Amino acid sequence: MTRSAGLPRWLYLPATVGAIFVVLPLVAVAVKVDWSQFWSLISSQSSVTALELSLRTAAISTVLCIALGVPMALVLARNDSRWVRWTRPLILLPLVLPPVVGGIALLYAFGRLGLLGRYLDAGGIQIAFTTSAVVLAQTFVSLPFLVIAIEGAARTAGADYDVVAATLGARPTTVWWRVSLPLLAPGLASGAVLAFARSLGEFGATLTFAGSREGVTRTLPLEIYLQRESDADAAVALSLLLVVVAAVVVIGVGSRALKPGGSGGW
Amino acid sequence: MTGVEVRAVVQGRGLDVEFGVAAGEVLAVLGPNGAGKSTMMHVLAGLVRPDAGRVVVGDRVLTDTVSGVMVATYARRVGLLLQDPLLFPHLDVATNVAFGPRSGKHLGRKDSRAAARRWLDEVDAGDLAEKMPRQLSGGQAQRVALARALAADPDVLLLDEPLTGLDVAVASSIRKVLRRVLARDGRSAVLVTHDLLDVVTLADRVLVLESGRVVESGTAAEVLSKPRSFFGARFAGVNLVAGRVGADGSLATSWGTTWHGILGDDVGTGDSAVAVFAPSTVAVHRDKPHGSPRNTVEVVVAELDSRGPAIRVRADEQPDGAPGLAADITVESATDLRLAPGECVYFAVKSQEITVHPGP
Numbered sequence: 001m002t003r004s005a006g007l008p009r010w011l012y013l014p015a016t017v018g019a020i021f022v023v024l025p026l027v028a029v030a031v032k033v034d035w036s037q038f039w040s041l042i043s044s045q046s047s048v049t050a051l052e053l054s055l056r057t058a059a060i061s062t063v064l065c066i067a068l069g070v071p072m073a074l075v076l077a078r079n080d081s082r083w084v085r086w087t088r089p090l091i092l093l094p095l096v097l098p099p100v101v102g103g104i105a106l107l108y109a110f111g112r113l114g115l116l117g118r119y120l121d122a123g124g125i126q127i128a129f130t131t132s133a134v135v136l137a138q139t140f141v142s143l144p145f146l147v148i149a150i151e152g153a154a155r156t157a158g159a160d161y162d163v164v165a166a167t168l169g170a171r172p173t174t175v176w177w178r179v180s181l182p183l184l185a186p187g188l189a190s191g192a193v194l195a196f197a198r199s200l201g202e203f204g205a206t207l208t209f210a211g212s213r214e215g216v217t218r219t220l221p222l223e224i225y226l227q228r229e230s231d232a233d234a235a236v237a238l239s240l241l242l243v244v245v246a247a248v249v250v251i252g253v254g255s256r257a258l259k260p261g262g263s264g265g266w
Numbered sequence: 267m268t269g270v271e272v273r274a275v276v277q278g279r280g281l282d283v284e285f286g287v288a289a290g291e292v293l294a295v296l297g298p299n300g301a302g303k304s305t306m307m308h309v310l311a312g313l314v315r316p317d318a319g320r321v322v323v324g325d326r327v328l329t330d331t332v333s334g335v336m337v338a339t340y341a342r343r344v345g346l347l348l349q350d351p352l353l354f355p356h357l358d359v360a361t362n363v364a365f366g367p368r369s370g371k372h373l374g375r376k377d378s379r380a381a382a383r384r385w386l387d388e389v390d391a392g393d394l395a396e397k398m399p400r401q402l403s404g405g406q407a408q409r410v411a412l413a414r415a416l417a418a419d420p421d422v423l424l425l426d427e428p429l430t431g432l433d434v435a436v437a438s439s440i441r442k443v444l445r446r447v448l449a450r451d452g453r454s455a456v457l458v459t460h461d462l463l464d465v466v467t468l469a470d471r472v473l474v475l476e477s478g479r480v481v482e483s484g485t486a487a488e489v490l491s492k493p494r495s496f497f498g499a500r501f502a503g504v505n506l507v508a509g510r511v512g513a514d515g516s517l518a519t520s521w522g523t524t525w526h527g528i529l530g531d532d533v534g535t536g537d538s539a540v541a542v543f544a545p546s547t548v549a550v551h552r553d554k555p556h557g558s559p560r561n562t563v564e565v566v567v568a569e570l571d572s573r574g575p576a577i578r579v580r581a582d583e584q585p586d587g588a589p590g591l592a593a594d595i596t597v598e599s600a601t602d603l604r605l606a607p608g609e610c611v612y613f614a615v616k617s618q619e620i621t622v623h624p625g626p
Contacts, residue, residue, distance in 0.1 A: 160352055166339040167346040168418040169370020182356045
C-alpha cells in the first residue's frame with residue numbers, strides 16, 4: 001500500500017465514475033448470463049471450435065509479434081538516424097487505424113489481386129480467407145502494442161550495460177543474447193501480454209481480410225457477433241468466456257511481469 | 267606491458283588533445299566539468315569516432331582517421347570502470363565477473379568461473395560470489411565491477427571517477443586495491459578524477475584538461491608542487507598568479523601588480539610565467555603593511571571557510587578572471603581581524619615563499 005500525500009479529494013469522484021463505467025458493462029454481462037445453461041451454451045461444437053481457433057491464432061501471432069517486434073523496438077530505441085525517426089510513426093500507425101481499414105489494406109497487399117498477393121497466388125500460395133489471414137490480421141494490429149512496450153523498456157534500460165559488455169570483449173550478438181534481451185524481459189512479458197490480448201479480441205481486420213468461415217477463420221469475437229443475431233444467450237455466455245480468458249492472461253502473466261522491477265516470469 | 271598514444275580532435279565537443287601513457291603507467295586526467303575528459307575516454311574506448319586522430323595501444327592501431335581504421339569496442343581490449351558499477355542485474359556476482367573470460371576470451375565454463383574466483387579474491391570480494399548485484403552495497407558493487415573489468419584482461423584500463431560518491435572509508439579501501447592491482451600487473455591506466463588523494467596514491471603522471479585542451483602535464487609530483495594551470499593550482503590547493511617576468515626578475519601581472527619570488531632557472535626575462543605560493547604563507551592585514559620587502563595586494567574577501575585549525579580566507583576573483591587568492595590564518599587572528607565577506611584587506615607574502623616557474 002502506498003499512501004499519496006496530497007491528492008485532492010474531488011479527484012476521487014471522476015475516478016470512481018470512470019471505474020464504474022468500465023466495470024458496470026462487465027457486471028451487466030455476468031448478470032445477463034443464463035447460468036443454468038451456461039455450460040451447454042459455451043460447449044457447443046461451434047463455440048469450442050471458435051475458442052480453439054482464437055487461442056491458436058492469437059498464440060501464433062504473439063510469437064510472430066515477438067520475433068518481429070523485438071528487433072523493431074530495439075532499432076527504434078537505439079538508432080537515432082533520420083530514416084528510423086521518420087519510419088516510426090508509420091510503423092505505429094495500426095495503433096490508431098480502424099481495424100476494418102487495416103483489413104482492407106491487408107487485402108490489397110496479400111489478397112489474390114493484391115500488391116504482393118498476386119505473385120504469391122501465381123506461386124500457388126493463397127492467404128486471404130485462410131487461417132493464415134487471421135494470424136496476419138492479428139499480427140498487423142497487435143505488433144505496435146508490443147513494439148511500444150519494448151521500445152519504452154529499452155529506452156529506460158539505456159545502452160550503458162551494452163557498452164560495458166562490449167568493453168569486456170563481447171561481440172554485439174553475444175551482448176544481445178546475454179545482456180540486452182534479458183534486461184528487456186519485463187517489458188517483453190508485458191508487451192507479449194498486450195499483443196496476445198489484442199489478438200484475442202481482433203474483429204474488424206479479421207472479418208475483412210479473413211472472412212468468417214467456421215473452423216477456419218471464425219474466431220471467438222466473430223462467433224459472438226454471429227450468435228448475437230440468432231441466439232443472444234449464447235452470445236452473452238461466450239462474451240463472458242472471452243472476458244475470463246483475457247482476465248486470466250492479464251492477471252496471471254501480466255500483473256507479475258508488470259510489477260515494477262519484477263524480472264521474474266520468463 | 268603496453269603503452270598508449272592518443273591524438274583526438276572531436277569538433278562537436280571542442281576536444282583537441284594529444285598525449286601518451288607509458289607502459290604500466292597510471293595517468294590521472296584532471297579538469298573542470300565539461301573539459302572533455304569523458305569524450306576523451308569515449309575516443310579511447312571506441313565509442314566516439316574522432317573527426318581526426320589516432321589511438322595506438324602497444325603495436326595495435328585502434329583508431330586512425332587517416333587510414334580509416336576504427337576497431338570495434340569489443341576487440342580493443344580497453345577496459346572501462348565508471349562511477350556507476352553497472353553490474354548486469356540479472357547475473358550473480360561470479361557470473362558478472364566471468365562475463366569477460368566467457369564472452370570475450372571464449373574460455374570454457376569451468377575456466378571462466380575459476381578466473382572469476384581469482385579476480386574476486388584479488389579485490390577482496392571472494393565472499394560475494396553467490397550474491398546478486400541488488401544485494402550489494404555501493405562499495406561492494408564497485409569492487410566487483412573492478413574485478414569484472416580486470417578479468418577481461420584489458421591492455422588499458424579506463425577509470426572514469428570510479429570512487430566518486432563512495433564513503434571516505436570505502437573509497438580508501440578500494441583505492442588500496444586499485445593501487446595493488448595496477449602496480450602488480452604493470453597495466454596502463456587512465457584515471458579521471460576530482461580527488462587529490464587519487465592522484466597522490468595512484469597516479470604516476472597528471473594531465474590537466476581545460477576546454478578540450480591539455481593545459482598542463484607532468485609527473486604527479488611536478489604538477490602538485492609546481493602547477494602551471496589554474497585548475498592544477500586549485501587542485502593542489504595553492505595560489506597561482508599569472509604574468510610576465512620583468513627586467514628586475516619580478517612577475518608583472520596584466521593588471522599592474524608585481525610579485526617578487528624565487529625565480530626558477532628555466533624562466534627568463536619577458537617569459538610568461540606563474541607565481542605559486544601556499545595559502546598558509548599568506549598574511550592578512552586590515553591596513554597596508556609597511557617595511558619588510560613583501561608582496562602586498564589589496565583584495566576583497568569573498569568567503570571564509572573553516573579548515574581544521576585554520577580559517578581560509580578566499581578573495582574575489584583576480585582581475586584576469588583567475589581563481590581568487592586564498593590565505594590560511596589562525597582562528598585567533600581571524601577573530602582579531604573580524605573579517606566578513608565584501609571587506610577590503612591586504613594579502614602579504616614573503617618573497618622567499620613564492621616560486622616563479624614557466625607558465626602554460
